[in-house]
Amino acid sequence: MVGTFRVFTVNSLVRFGHRFTGIPVAVCLLPADLCLDGEVLSNIASDMGAAVTAFVQPLFRPGQEVVLDGTSEYTRNDVFALFWFTPLVELSLCAHATLAAGHVILKELKSVHQAIEFKTLSDRISVVRDSWGQDTRIALLLPADPQPCSLADYSDVKGGASTSQRHARRASTASTAVSTTPTLDKKVTEAEAVAGLTRNRTIKAARAAFESRWRGTGKSDRVASALSNHPSHGTGGLQSMAPEHFENLEGLTETILGSMLNPPLVRAVVYGPLHRNLLIHITGGPTELRHFAPVFTPEILVLGTQNKVSSLVVTCSPPAGANYDFAARCFSPWTNVEEEAMTGGSYSVLAAYWSARCGLKELRGLLGNHRKGLVNLMVSRSRGEYVQMSGSSQTIITGNYDL
Template structure:
C-alpha cells in the first residue's frame, strides 16, 4: 500500500503541517485506519477512495488523528488534493464526500490549491474554569466555533501574547474537552499577514497543531468582521509555521495554500 507524507500550507519541505495520505480502493475497518494513523503519528492521516462517476462527489475522504476520527480537517484535505493532482489520479477540481458534507479543492496554475469549506458559526462562550491558567493568558473574547470545528476561539491582547504561549497541555485537556484556537491581530500587516493564531488540541492527541485549516474557517469570519475585509491572510505561528489565505463567502470559506510531498513510500503492514 502506497503512503505519502505531505507538508500542507507550505511551499517548501519541513514547514507547514505534515499529513499522511493513502489512496485506497475502499475503506477497510475503522480499527485498521486508526492503527495506520497512530503509526504515522502526524496530526492527521487522510484516507480517500474514488466514488462511482455521476454522483455529487468524486472521492470519499476521512481523517484520523493518532487517537480518533475527526469531522473536519483542512490541511489533510489540501494534502490529499495535492497528491491527486501531482500524480494525475484526478484532474481539475475534486469533490470530496466527508463528514462535513461535500468539500471542493480547486488547483490553480501557480500550484496553489483552494479549499471550499463550511464557515464555522461563532457564538459567545464562557472559558472553562482553569483554562486561562492552563493556557497561560487571559482572553479578551471567547467564542464557540460550532459542531464541525468544535473548539474554543480566544482572542488575546496582542500578537506577542500568542507567540509567548507555553500552555500546560495536560491541564488544558483536563479542564476542557474542546481544543483552543488562540489568535490576535497582526502587529505589522506590512509583513504580509493580517492575524496570527496557534492551535492546541490535547484531547485528540495533538498538543499543538502546526497549521490548522479547519481553525481558519472560524478565524476568517472573526477577523473579516473585525477588519472589514473578506480576503485575509493568517499566519499560524507554530514552530513549523504556515500561511493560509482566507476568503469569506457567507456560509462558505475559501482557504488557499500550497503543499509539498516529502515522503513517498510503501506501507508494508496493511
C-alpha cells in the first residue's frame, strides 16, 4: 500500500436552507510527501465517483517549520497545490471544486487563516471566508475571460424571454473583445472525443431531425447573424475572430441546435477564448433551458475538438420577479462529461456576458438542471480582469482512501 489520505464529498454552491442542492465534488487531501502521476489521479477520481475531484497538497516555504501529522500541514499552512481531475482528463480550471476545497480547509478542518492560496495550472487562486448573515460562504478570485468575441444582441427575436425590473439597465451589446490564445494542459484527441460519448445515442433519429427540421428553415441565418460582428457596431464594437474559426464555430452552433427535435431560438452566441467556452443565449426562459437536450453526435465532438471548444454553456434570462439574474447549464462532452454543473471557465464567460448585457457588476446565477446551485459573481476591472465568485458548501461524506 502506497499510503492513506483523507477524502471528502462536498456539495458545492448549495442553496442556503435547501437540502439536496448544489454540485457534488470529491476533495482528496494528499500528503506533502506523496507524488502521484496524472494517470493515478484520474483513476482515483474515477473511484471517487464525482464528476470532478479536487486534489489538495500542502506547499511549504524555504525554512518553514513543518509538522506532518495529517492535520497541522493543512490547518496552519496557507499555500497549497490544487489539481482538478475527471475520470478522463485533467482540467485547467474548476471553480466549484475550488470552492469545495476551500470549504474543507477553511471550515471543515478549521484553518487558522482567514484566506488561503491555491497554486493551479491556470493561476494562483485566493480563497477567503465571506460571511453573509447566517450563511458563511467561501469566495475566490478567478482569472476573467476577456469580453467575449462576436456577440450580437437578438432582443427583438419573437419569443424572447421577459425582462424584469432587475434588468432595466441591460445594454444591447458588450464592449470591445480582447483576443487571446487559450491553452489546455491536456488535449483530447479526435478519436477520444468520438469514442467518449457516442454510446447509447439515437444518432440516426437526430440526423433525420436535423435534415427535416433545420435545413431550409432560416434558423441557420439567425445563428450566423448572432455570431457575426455587425458593421453597425463601429470601431467600438466587438472584434472578429479569424474567419476560419468564425465559420467553424458557426457550423458547430448550427449542428448542436440542429441535433434537437425542437431547437430554441437564439438570442446571442459568444465564444470565451480564455477557457474555450461556447455560450448560447436562448429565448424562452428557464422552461426552454430545462428542455434543452442536444445529441452530441461524433460530428459535434470532432468539430468542438478541432475548434478549441471545451464546454458548451447554455443560458437564459430569468422570469419576471426572480431573485437571480440568469440561469445556465453546462455541457462538456469533449471531456467525457455530457452535462456537468458548471466549470470555472463558464463562470468567467457568464460573468463577462451578463455583466455587459445587464450593466451590473454583481450578479446571481441559478445553475444546473435537476440539481440546482446558486452562485454569486462580481466583475471587477480595477486591478486587472477578474471575477469574484462566492457560494456555500456542505460536507456530506468524510473518510479515508487507501492507495
